[in-house]
Amino acid sequence: MNTLTVSPSPHVHSGDSVKKNMYGVIIALLPALAASIFYFGIGAVVVTITSVLACVVFEYLIQKYLLKNKPSIFDGSAALTGLLLAFNLPTYLPIWIIIIGSLVAIGIGKMSFGGLGNNPFNPALVGRVFLLISFPVQMTTWPTPIISRLHYFGITPEILDATTGATPLSILKxxxxxxxxxxxxxxxxxxxxxxxxxxxxxxxxxxxxxxxxxxxxxxxxxxxxxxxxxxxxxxxxxxxxxxxxxxxxxxxxxxxxxxxxxxxxxxxxxxxxxxxxxxxxxxxxxxxxxxxxxxxxxxxxxxxxxxxxxxxxxxxxxxxxxxxxxxxxxxxxxxxxxxxx
Amino acid sequence: MNQWNNFSKGFFKENAVFTLLLGMCPTLGVTSSAINGLGMGLATAFVLTMSNIVIALIKDLIPDKVRIPSFIVVIATFVTIVEMLMQAYLPSLFESLGLFIPLIVVNCIVLGRAEAFASKNNAISSMLDGLGMGLGFAMALTILGTFREFLGSGKIFNMTIFPEDYGMLVFVLAPGAFIALGYLIAFINNMKKTA
Structure with a gap:
């Protein structure tokens, strides 16, 4: 921001933008992403990539063909929604369910209200809760961490039943x-x-x-x-x-x-x-x-x-x-x- | 021409569900499947038509101060007839609609048409108005029920389109009714804007 702008105050701009903040949050999520890949292996990678890609693609399509305004997929908000949605899903969830979740998150959660800045509810959570209510069985089938890692390294676990387990909270409940x-x-x-x-x-x-x-x-x-x-x-x-x-x-x-x-x-x-x-x-x-x-x-x-x-x-x-x-x-x-x- | 207008306005221009947003309780409550929506819509259409005719005929006999209770008595009579007929001949539909059948008595559309139309017009116009409004309501409920049944359980009128495991359960539940209705209204408003 070197150029002087003629405008009402404030005159000093810190260079903060939607894009900068969105990518900041994405960077902050990287350690958790690394941990999830470490514990859940290839499943976490598949879920994350599908969800992020689907969210960005849906945002682009809706902006271009339905809202007919300039697509703003590079501001990082759709990618962030996708990442947060992926973090809320069990790994090894079928890909078509993830795509439905992304469509709901972006389409119903965000774009129906007019896009970024107008949505009253967090889009990633709208997607997650929609899936939780729609597909209760798939959404509560949790892989246990270590065994799915063994699976990743090509070792077949001895007890197949143990590849999925309950979360601590559901065991407690x-x-x-x-x-x-x-x-x-x-x-x-x-x-x-x-x-x-x-x-x-x-x-x-x-x-x-x-x-x-x-x-x-x-x-x-x-x-x-x-x-x-x-x-x-x-x-x-x-x-x-x-x-x-x-x-x-x-x-x-x-x-x-x-x-x-x-x-x-x-x-x-x-x-x-x-x-x-x-x-x-x-x-x-x-x-x-x-x-x-x-x-x-x-x-x-x-x-x-x-x-x-x-x-x-x-x-x-x-x-x-x-x-x-x-x-x-x-x-x-x-x-x-x-x-x- | 005018009589045709009385009949046809209920389908699109003044559709109770999509335009006036009346009768939301049965609209959201019973449309979990297409057959439920159609059954509810036709039951309401019958009550609406018959009560409109009777109210138009006796409108000069009703004192102004007690007109709402009088309308309710007329409407409740026809609702009771529908309820008993349905219980006798369509027991499974009666089971699934349950409490919503007696609730037709307090349906905003029925009372609204009695107050706004039948108490001011003659019997023929009122009958056409009730029939149009009622069939428009039945159409809206059937469309909504078809969408919800298809998305929720993969069936249309109980015919399987895709396996039930792939259905989005939320559409059979209450939140799905709001989501589906919202998008239908948005779609119809958009059509009206471009038409």
């Missing part, structure tokens, strides 16, 4: 509903350090907590996101589950378990912080985050689904216009009126 004591369930679950590095069944990109935190730190340092949304979501989940654990230690899993399993970190760092679908003010972001945290824990513990992050984010997305209407930051120079006696 089933155990509790069948009345098994919590200590017994805990033995079936991976240890916390295993969870931290992603050694569990689950969606492609949400397993490795370490990689997601690394990406989150990058986003914070580059000032692509602020701390408000991730911290309020994670804080709420921790406080809520700690309280439940204190009330009934036999029935509920602890905060660390809830934080490291499922999509809490992926959702808190990468999905809820989407600019378009989150509140504008910092105070609003805190309310948004607390809402997501509360709904997530409610669904996980009292709902019928084992995991609730994607539903929680979509529900709170719906509240964003309301939050923005009532939480307005004080304008510069505004005087708060004092009440007259």
């Amino acid at each position: 089933e155990g509790v509903s069948n009345g098994v004591a919590n200590a017994e369930i805990m033995q079936q679950l991976p240890s916390l350090s295993e969870l931290f590095f992603g050694l569990m069944g689950g969606s492609a990109g949400e397993s490795a907590a370490a990689a997601l935190i690394l990406g989150g730190l990058y986003l914070l340092i580059k000032k692509i996101i602020t701390w408000h949304i991730p911290v309020s979501i994670i804080g709420t989940v921790v406080i809520f589950t700690t309280l439940l654990k204190l009330i009934h230690p036999d029935l509920y899993a602890g905060p660390a378990f809830h934080l490291l399993t499922g999509g809490v970190l992926l959702g808190a760092i990468f999905m809820a912080t989407d600019y378009v679908t989150s509140p504008m003010s910092h105070k609003g972001m805190l309310i948004f985050g607390i809402g997501i945290g509360v709904i997530t824990v409610l669904i996980r513990i009292f709902g019928s689904f084992p995991e609730g992050v994607s539903f929680a984010i979509l529900i709170m997305n719906g509240f964003v216009p309301l939050i923005d209407k009532y939480i307005k930051p004080k304008r510069f120079g505004e005087v708060i009126k004092t009440q007259k006696a």
Whole structure:
């Protein structure tokens, strides 16, 4: 930005753009992508490439032939939607399902509302929830990490049945509903350090907590996101589950378990912080985050689904216009009126 | 010409579902398959036509202050007839429509046509209006039901087009009704704009 522009203030532009931010988030997702490829092998590669390609192609086709405006596929937003969608899908999902998910994410989630900047709901999550409700069997068939890696290296696993397994959260949910004591369930679950590095069944990109935190730190340092949304979501989940654990230690899993399993970190760092679908003010972001945290824990513990992050984010997305209407930051120079006696 | 207009406006120009967005409860609730949509639409069309005729005939006898309760009594009579006939001759359709049959009584379209048309026009015009509106409603419900059944379970009128495993279950459920209806209305609005 060397040229002087004649315009109303502000006159100094930092060079920030949609493109720069989108590619920033994609870079931040790379560690998690690497981890998912490491744990789930070729399946993760196939899911990611299909989803990203399909999203970009659908965005191009819709912009060119339906909306008839200039295609903007290189701003990275469609690729980011595809990447986030892939991270929310189980690896080895049939390719045609991934393509339907991409079409729903881009077509219904984003372009129906007028494209980037106009969508009220996070497109990747719209795609994911659509698939979860439409194809419940395929969407909850999770490959277990290590064995699918062995498969990748050409070693046939001895027990074929073990190539798919439940996620820690669904093991917990089933155990509790069948009345098994919590200590017994805990033995079936991976240890916390295993969870931290992603050694569990689950969606492609949400397993490795370490990689997601690394990406989150990058986003914070580059000032692509602020701390408000991730911290309020994670804080709420921790406080809520700690309280439940204190009330009934036999029935509920602890905060660390809830934080490291499922999509809490992926959702808190990468999905809820989407600019378009989150509140504008910092105070609003805190309310948004607390809402997501509360709904997530409610669904996980009292709902019928084992995991609730994607539903929680979509529900709170719906509240964003309301939050923005009532939480307005004080304008510069505004005087708060004092009440007259 | 004018009578033809009374009949035909219900299909496109003033279609209850696609243009007026009336009667959304049965539209979203029962259209999980084409046959359900058609059954519901025809039941409503019958009630609409008959109640329009009767209300147009007795409109001068009804005191203005109690006209809505009187309309409801007339409509409820015909709904009861439909319900009993359907229970007797089409028990499986009756099972799948369930509560939505008695709910025709409070359907916005039926009451709306009674209030807006039948209470101001003669019996012949009212009959044509009710028939057109009712068949337009049946058409809309059948189209919506066909889309949802095809996308959701791969069938059209119970004929298998592709295996059910490939169907998108969401279209049989409530969220799919909203999505499908939204796109149908968008498509029809677009057609109107270009026509």
